[in-house]
Amino acid sequence: MSSRRFTHFLTATTLFSLCALNVSLMADDQASPAESGVSYYKDIRPIFQSHCQGCHQPAKKGGEYVMTDFSQLLRGGESQEAAIVPGKPDESYLISLITPVDGEAEMPKGTKPLSSVEVDLVRKWIEQGAENDAPASTQPKFSADNPPVYNAAPVITSLHFSPDGKYLAVSGYHEVLIHHSDGSGLAARLVGMSERIETARFSPDSTKIAVTGGSPGRMGELQVWNVSDNSLLFAKTIGYDTLYGANWSPDGKLISYGCPDNTSHALNVEDGKEVLFNGAHDGWVLDTVFSVNGDHLVTVSRDRSMKLINVPTQRFIDNVTSITPGALKGGLNSVDRHPTKDELLCGGADGVPKVYKMFRDKARKIGDDFNLIRAYPALQGRIFSTQFSKDGTKVVSGSSFNGVGQVKVANYEDGKELSSVDLDGGIFSVAFHPNGNTVAAAGFGGEVHLIEAATGKIIKSFVPVTIQTAVAGAAEE
Ligand code: HEC
Structure with missing residues (x-):
């Protein structure tokens, strides 16, 4: 088994990433969000990717909530409560779920809460209007209902x-x-x-x-x-x-x-x-x-x-x-x-x-x-x-x-x-x-x-x- 890898490009992140490294470390290194705008693409999405999207994506929708698609990320899931209300963190259901009470938070489910730095970043981002600055190429396009379309036979690695x-x-x-x-x-x-x-x-x-x-x-x-x-x-x-x-x-x-x-x-x-x-x-x-x-x-x-x-x-x-x-x-x-x-x-x-x-x-x-x-x-x-x-x-x-x-x-x-x-x-x-x-x-x-x-x-x-x-x-x- 296994696969080819000649098309891989070596990026700075490749060299310095550690597989097990928690994204909170990355967030800690970044400029204080108070001094600059919080970026969905650079600051928030990595947090959601590593702590939330495994359970909240089209193939697995915990609470009918999909976090990989931006409009659904704001809308929320089965509770019918808006997960994110731009400009209003206190009215955003998501904030209430990730904010720890007595050291425990509802989300991410079944594991330790996000760090206070991470929770603060999400809060600031919502406060600043919850804008989506992620390039289109990084937004997930496919799901079981909308499967990939091929114009040519794909290279097979496995x-x-x-x-x-x-x-x-x-x-x-x-x-x-x-x-x-x-x-x-x-x-x-x-x-x-x-x-x-x-x-x-x-x-x-x-x-x-x-x-x-x-x-x-x-x-x-x-x-x-x-x-x-x-x-x-x-x-x-x-x-x-x-x-x-x-x-x-x-x-x-x-x-x-x-x-x-x-x-x-x-x-x-x-x-x-x-x-x-x-x-x-x-x-x-x-x-x-x-x-x-x-x-x-x-x-x-x-x-x-x-x-x-x-x-x-x-x-x-x-x-x-x-x-x-x-x-x-x-x-x-x-x-x-x-x-x-x-x-x-x-x-x-x-x-x-x-x-x-x-x-x-x-x-x-x-x-x-x-x-x-x-x-x-x-x-x-x-x-x-x-x-x-x-x-x-x-x-x-x-x-x-x-x-x-x-x-x-x-x-x-x-x-x-x-x-x-x-x-x-x-x-x-x-x-x-x-x-x-x-x-x-x-x-x-x-x-x-x-x-x-x-x-x-x-x-x-x-x-x-x-x-x-x-x-x-x-x-x-
Ligand atoms: C291990 C799986 C898992 C992880 C990880 C997880 N969730 Fe959830 N989430 C669920 C499930 C399942 C529900 C449905 C309610 C329940 O069972 O508590 C849910 C419900 C929710 C809801 C409510 C949706 C609604 O409208 O009813 C929000 C908001 C939410 N999660 C946000 C998050 C955020 C933000 C993270 C990451 C910080 C996260 N979740 C991580 C499994 C998970």
Whole structure:
């Protein structure tokens, strides 16, 4: 799984953001609102994004109240009380809900109140007229009722089959597309706030799907959806840039992810609380996977290393790959764990899929790559995605080189190549169907290819979205 990231632009916020950093710190740093006007875009929206919008957006409307759309933000929800009355903070229902009484506030629901600095900013902004100065490009445009429209096939960064074999999740723009796994059609569209989806992965029991993404340079987001009714279970805005590499603990209780601020995280699905935070990497953390019994997390990064972290203590334990300069050529993009053994399949810039032991059973010698078990036939260019088959007998990898994609399937045990196919456009994601006979591959070309694992024969190719060919009104025929 995992995805490509060459189009990412590195902004100041990327460099200085900390995924877990609370926005209140940012507010503290800003000029006192008394001296200048309070900006909705710069001061208020970040507060609402990180503390409120997870529960108040089109896909999840707590109290029928949507805070992502400005007119609805003012109007309010089921109470029929105006949430915000411009110029009149004391008549604004929202203010009464966020203002703590005896250290507790109604909103944000179920967690600690906003800081007094934040409450004061919201109050001042309403007092000054509650104006919307956010650029149009930052206002959310899409929801389930108003889904994205495509003029061209979107670049595909993530593919994943549900473990029960029913569905294939495909990344889209502002949404995850749930297709029937045989490519016979679209089953559901999960439209959320993030414009870019980096990964979408089903839970081990196929009932939920974890999505990482965000809006580059503005926000990162983790979404968790219920598959049975396509409802958003929760959404959490995290940091200032897109999140990567979502994965589930084998018991389905934790979700891990990586951040472009070099940190790795895991949170509890039940209450959304963070249970793991680790900053051992020196580069963007692009993919994560748990050990067989869930007590360790493995992360890979652009810093060229694969790291082992203990979950209960959140401590860095070891570098799984060699850390000798030059031993690994370029960053790692993807990691997967063998279904029954603590062995790790990784792929990255050197184009060679490799399997490593998770735990070292001999002291490290400088210069060794002791944990390496086996390397598989090299692919052209960089590998963006690798995965074991569900029975652990095969591995699949996908790569990109000068606009050409390549997908290779090999035997796990002896490393023998079973099939290889070249495709138009770099491949950013590959996934095994749980039956082990079919792999899906997709990337820059925007088409999903279903490929016979044994032969490399393309069974079916399809564009996962409906493409609008003509501008409305100018349509001919
Ligand atoms: C964990 C989910 C959650 C979070 C986070 C949250 N809310 Fe709510 N909110 C709700 C629910 C659910 C309701 C419906 C009433 C209730 O259950 O208390 C609600 C109701 C409201 C209402 C009343 C709407 C109406 O007209 O009835 C307002 C206003 C509101 N929230 C504002 C906020 C603000 C501002 C924040 C952030 C500072 C926030 N909420 C964070 C879940 C949440």
